[in-house]
Structure formats: structure tokens, C-alpha cells
Amino acid sequence: MKKPITRRELIKSGLVITSSLCGISSARLFSGVGRSTPESTYDSKGLPTRILGKTGVSVPIIGFGSGSRFCRILEPEKSVAALNYALDHGLYHWDTAHDYVFEGVNSEERLGLVLKERRREVFLSTKVAERTYDGTMRHLEESLKRLQTDRLDIYQVHMVESLEDADKIGAKGGALEVLHRLKDQKVTRFIGFTGHASAEAMTAMVNRYDFDTMLIALNHHTEAKGDMEKGAIPAAAAKGLGVMVIKVIRPRETVPGIVPEDLIRYALTLEHVSSAVIGHDSLDVLKENIALLKGFQTMSAAEMEGMRTRLAPFFSGDRLPWMQPGYRDGVLS
Numbered sequence: 001m002k003k004p005i006t007r008r009e010l011i012k013s014g015l016v017i018t019s020s021l022c023g024i025s026s027a028r029l030f031s032g033v034g035r036s037t038p039e040s041t042y043d044s045k046g047l048p049t050r051i052l053g054k055t056g057v058s059v060p061i062i063g064f065g066s067g068s069r070f071c072r073i074l075e076p077e078k079s080v081a082a083l084n085y086a087l088d089h090g091l092y093h094w095d096t097a098h099d100y101v102f103e104g105v106n107s108e109e110r111l112g113l114v115l116k117e118r119r120r121e122v123f124l125s126t127k128v129a130e131r132t133y134d135g136t137m138r139h140l141e142e143s144l145k146r147l148q149t150d151r152l153d154i155y156q157v158h159m160v161e162s163l164e165d166a167d168k169i170g171a172k173g174g175a176l177e178v179l180h181r182l183k184d185q186k187v188t189r190f191i192g193f194t195g196h197a198s199a200e201a202m203t204a205m206v207n208r209y210d211f212d213t214m215l216i217a218l219n220h221h222t223e224a225k226g227d228m229e230k231g232a233i234p235a236a237a238a239k240g241l242g243v244m245v246i247k248v249i250r251p252r253e254t255v256p257g258i259v260p261e262d263l264i265r266y267a268l269t270l271e272h273v274s275s276a277v278i279g280h281d282s283l284d285v286l287k288e289n290i291a292l293l294k295g296f297q298t299m300s301a302a303e304m305e306g307m308r309t310r311l312a313p314f315f316s317g318d319r320l321p322w323m324q325p326g327y328r329d330g331v332l333s
Helices: 007-014 076-088 107-121 133-147 163-170 175-184 199-208 228-238 260-269 283-294 301-316
Strands: 015-020 023-030 049-051 058-060 062-065 093-095 123-128 152-157 188-195 213-217 242-246 273-279
Touching: 049 273, 058 062, 058 273, 062 283, 076 107, 076 283, 093 273, 107 123, 107 133, 123 133, 133 152, 133 175, 152 175, 152 213, 163 175, 163 199, 175 188, 188 199, 199 213, 199 228, 213 228, 228 242, 260 273, 260 283, 260 301
Parallel strands: 062 093, 062 273, 093 123, 123 152, 152 188, 188 213, 213 242, 242 273
Antiparallel strands: 015 023, 049 058
8 A cells, every 4th residue: 555645744745854863954945846725615604704904815803712711621622622613603714823832732733633624614824933944944844743734824923022023033044034935835825923012013024024914912911012003003904914903802801891792892893903813712702702793793983982991991900911021822831
């Protein structure tokens, strides 16, 4: 019998990777062989969708976030059930990251349990926190193996924190160089970046480099520099980037009376926002969000102003762990 092709061989069919006894070396060459993207079968099941900027892809207005909240589903069968339910009910955009791990639960591995059978149904995003060429390539290989796929829909530079960080990402031999080559070789369809620490840095990423998407926190962060909602988001939209938002429901942890439904509606009413990526830590929460989408209505101008007033105590209240400098979602120590 012919020996089955391993996942490593699939990866190497598009990327020629050389290694040394000390691990992955700095010598990495891309082959000239491109990849064709298998026909996708996205189905929103009637849930509202929006075009994700210049990608041209329609995505549900809520993305399935699989960071720290999702990783708290400790039983594999329960996380698989949640993922299948999400897909069966129209949430086909899944967002994860190489570093999303909690108490031994690896987010990418959990997604891989479903993706191995249903890859064509999912618009898949993952992230890399490495900044060097070699580090990014190493994490890419690990991510593809865990996800049980040889292709991505969006590959994102994770957690842009400062102008210095933006410099490092775009430097010769940096992560951005890898992302562009991966896109050229069709290992990923699109490339993007994420962050919640600095509107200045996020705007710099928009203006300096060529990306397809931005995943950004709202102004729900005490260490944030600048205005995400009025600065970085319009800048990204002006260049055609698809804008997705995170940290949408965090104020409910400190401001009494604010419910997730209102926070989600607020985020999705903001101009230029295509979707909100929201973490799900149970099937019940997932069902609630799907129900919200089925009857979704944007907020009026008066409702938006009222929500901003209600959010005021959040910005002067107690600081939560995720507000601290250096926090990385999904990596809890």
C-alpha cells in the first residue's frame, strides 16, 4: 500500500523548511508551488453577516472566540459539542491563537478535533505572537499540526503593543515578511494583526504595512493609549481593512446592571465594525448569543449615547487582571 502523506509532508509541499540539530534553523526557503484553496461551504443558517473589508468574505457578525473562556471547557467532548453546535447554527468564523492554553487545554488542538472533518465549513483565523522569521515559521508549523489542516483563512500577528513592537514586526527578517510569503503561497488567504494596548501602534500598523484585517479591542482598557473607536478603527476602514472587535463584554465585570446583550449591540453598532469575536465558555452562552443574532437590531443614536454614559464607571473602577500591562489572553500563569 502507498504510505499515507503526513501532515508534516503536507506543510512541506508548500514550504521547504530546513532544520538543524539545534532545532529550526534560520534558513527557510519557499517553494514555487502554490496552493489552491478548496471550495468553501460557509453557511450562516440565516444569521446576519457583513463583508469583512477587502477580503470580500461575508462573516457572521459574531465570531466564535476560543481564547481563555473557551479553554475553561475542560472536557474535550463538551468543547467539541460547542464547536459543532456553533457550526450547525451558523457561526462559521472561528478565531484562535498559538498561545491559547489554560490548564492543559490547547485551543488549537480542540478546534482540530472538529476541523479534521469539517474544515471546508469554517472560516479559520489563528495568531502568532512571535516576531522573528524563524519563530513565526516554527509556530506556524505547530499551529497547522494542532488544527489538523494545511491552510488558514486569516493568519494574524498577535498583540501589537507599541510603536517599537510595530517596528520589530515589519523589520527585515520579521514576522510580516513571513506572513506575506505565506499569503503568496496560499498557505493563508489573508493576513491581519491584533491588539488592545495602543491605538497609536494599531494605527501605525494600518498606515505602514499591507494587511487585510484588524482585530482590535474597544476602549475597554485602562492602559490603552489613544482612542481605538475614533482613531485606529476609522484608519483601518479607510484602507479597506476588515475590522473585528474583541473585549466587547468585559465591562459587565465591574459595572452593575450592564448585560452582555447591550454590550454586544453597542459594539456591532459602531461604524466600520464587521464582527465581534466573543469567547464562549459553555453551550448555554453560545445558545444565548445565537438567539441574540436571530433578532439582532443595531442601537439608535440615543441608545449609543446612553451606553457610553453607563460605561463611564468602568473606566474609573477597579482594575481587573486583563487590564494589567503584559496580559495575554489565553495564557494564564
